[in-house]
Amino acid sequence: MVFDNNHQSNTIKPIRVFIIDSKINCSIIDKYFLNNQLIHIISTANNGKLILYKLNNVLPDVVLINPEIGVLKYQNDLNNSVASIYNVIKIIADIKEYIDKAPKILIYSSSINEDNNFIYKAINAGADGYIMKSSLQELELAIIATSKGYINSSLLSLQMEKENECIENWTTVTQEKLEGMPKIYLRLLLYVMLTIILTFVLWLFSSKFEKVSSIEGKLEPEANIRVIDSPVTGKVKSIKIKSGQKVKKNQPLLILDSKLNFVEKSQKQTQLINQNKKLVQLKKSKDRLEQSLLNFNIQFKSKLTEKQAQLTQSQNLIKTKKSELLEVETNLKIAENKYKLYSNSKNKEIFPQIMVLEARQILEQEKQNIFQAKKEFESSKYVYVEKLSQLTVLEQEFKIKIIEVQQEVDKINNEIVNLSNEIQLTQNLIKIINYQINDQIIHAPINGIIFENIVSHSGVMVKQGQPLMNIAPEESNIVFRGQIKSKDSAFLKVGLPARIKVNAFPWREFGVLTGKISFIAPSSKINNDNEQVFDVEIRLNSNYDFKYLKLLSYGHTGKAEVIVRKENIISFLINN
Template identity: 20%
Template sequence: MTVSPNFEPNQSGSEANTPPAKPPQKTKLPRFEHPSVLQQSNFWSRAILWTFIGGLGLGLVWACTAKIEEAIPAQGKLEPQGAVKEVQIPVNGVVKTILVKDGQRVKQGEVLLTIDPTTPKAQLESLQKVRTTLLQENAFYRSQLAGTGGATTTIVIPPQFLSLTRSRAALLADTVLIRAQLDGSGGEALTATQQERLQSNQAELSTRAIAAQLAGDQLDRQLAQTGVKLESARRTLALNQKILADVEPLARDGAISKIQLLKQQQEVESNQSEVAQLEQEQRRLQFGIQEAQVKVENTLAVDRKDLTRQLSENEQKIAEIDSQLTKAIVENDKKLAEIDSQMAQSKQTLQYGELRAPSDGIVFELKANVPGYVANSTEPVLKIVPEDALVAKVSITNQDIGFVREGMSVDVRIDSFPFSEFGDIKGTLSWIGSDALPPTQVQPLYTFPAKIKLDRQALSTNGRSISLQSGMSLSANIKIRKRTVMSILTDQFAKVSESLNHVR
């Protein structure tokens, strides 16, 4: 600060309207008490202004020239380079012993677990018995269809089919008997029972035919008697008519009485009536004889018709029974096919009593953790993870895939280990999928699969190394390019400006 006897306004003109100072008094004062005016310096204001301008300029220069890494995030997990092998048992079974545990290293061919053979053995024996029974049933049904079957003694046949076979045998025997009756043969090929029935039926038919024939014969005799009577009556009538013709002239001449003439006329009329009656009786008997002959013929025809109808019904019933027996054979064949498949499975279960490791690796996701576990052949009981180097498999969204290329640097952070303490692992993007995967419940967007090759397989902290494990989740930052700060700011400004265009 400088001391001036007079006050002068500064360059900014802040005291231009200040009234003039009064002239100093003549009193004598100490030197330090003399009046003085402080003049404000503009150095600091100029320094601040130029500092701000310089900083702004340097900031703009830095924003235009300085570059920072631009990275896109991706989520995923650690996986071995080789494929994880799912180990399944060949057939369903119950686990007897478990020789490994989760995380255990195994060698190829090492026994992992054993299957209990008790159930497959019992199942195989049971299936064998059922199979034998079905084969015997089919053999019995086929023999019945071929007509070579006999009575069953050791084979257990279902009651409904046993009844059908008995009915079929009875119908067949009846059919043979009917054919013998229709053919009129003596039935030499028939059994004793069938021959007795044939003889009985033939005797019955013969009796009915003889009865009808006897009735006709009786009518023949009556007709003959009537013919004799008619012939006698006709002769008597002719004689009386001749006598009447002789007496009529005598009666007119008066040689005989009129009463005698009338008696003769009455005798002629009586003879005529008797002849007419006998002729009518003769016609009746002739018609009766014709009816008797027709009855004899009808007796034989009706019996043959009944036999033919019964034969047709029997054949239809036999065909229905044969259809049911054939259906039973087909059903049994289906059951036999299923049983053969089950028996093969049981035999295979006995053969594969031990489950061995298909390759070297580490046991992972062991489901059969206790004896008695029921293992399904369609589901893996455990997995073996190869001891190869781990890679990071991540998913990159459609929005970020544009600038991603193979060979880019990646920073991988394991979610299980804090970044501030354990840091990250450097890696290189080694593979990118050629097509996007469809959305899922876990990942609702279309994503591209990618793999990252890690520079090291462990994390270090305080001189201690921690190995990575398959399945660990991770976050990856893929460094796609370097951009200036100014380009990032202008890009954000452009996005904001573009979003304003869509405001309604």
């Protein structure tokens, strides 16, 4: 993780440390912490007579004691190594007793080989921590943890070992005493033991046993995670950050080599050229059809005018023939009357025979004339009907032709519209490709912390839209998310307290985190081990100085223990 020392110095009070060690060791430690913003060495001592005086004046947060300091003159004790260790224990007890606002006491050593007897005495005297000194970095973390009140797990186990040893010694001594006791004392002892047994039985029925379920998981940001996807298809050229690093908005994260986009751009440009050529051809076809329609319209109007003239001429011919027919009919009637008059006359002298014959010839001639006139009249009507039919056919042909040409024009217009849309789409794709080619550097969209680097090294081929990394928003609280087996989740509910043991130094050594269950998935799922599990989220009770000490980070794994129910010990023993 990246430490932001400037931020820390403005927001957290440094830990004041007092060192009791040799001059050489004090100088080495003081030089190491010279520029440290979290830890300030305020004073040192290698003379036992001045320790309490200095401590009362400077009032440190943590006192760092090396039991290997050598000869330490303190209250006129003997000058040997045993006296030195004894003096250290005496100093610890005096600090806790006489110093106002007694500081935390941390013992560090590199060659004492974890002398359990000495460590036990130091704990009883008031020591708060113990560490085998292997590096100054570990010493730094131990000072921070001790100042926060975290207890070293090795100290707890040492206390348990000491108690067990006391119990074993007590059992052996008790057995020897019993063998030498008179009978009256044995009876008294039996009564006492019976009382103890009854008390134990009552304790079995009254005391409750805690049923604990385990949840395997890891620390994650509580806020929604921003997923950074690859905008292009290409090869990862370089990665500018690593998992756990803080980033600022617009900070470069990763560079992609997107040469594949140049090939795609060339293909799209060729496609665009072909589409434009086709569009030009379609427009020319449309122009030809429209010109053909215009020419056909002109021809139609010309033929229409001609047919209308012929129709008018036929109408006039009908009128003429009708007039001629009427005239012939009139002449026929005159000829008939004249012939009747001549033929029916009794006076042959007035109308001689020759006049009768002449009148008859005229009558026959008029009959022929009327036959011819009727024939011509009917012929003129037939011509009119024929011309009218031709005009109708011409109009129908024109309408059909107009519809056919218009359909062709509409079809071409649709093709032009579709092709224009395709051209616009291709142009947009080319713009996107140009943008992608220029956008090979991936920037951080927000201020945050790199929660997970999905692509962890350069040279990897990625596809467009493929996730590259996850960013947690800045100042996001840390929660513990994990999975609990279905068989262990019967009594699990939101709000139950939880203890989290994180697999990360120094938390592995200096205690547990506490929190409460804030979410339980409504339905189960199958994990990689083919087990039915539920997703669970635990919200921590405190941020544990995550933002300042940098002791924990997103992604650290661990195990949470939840007390799901309590039952009588006797019930537990019977059921199990």
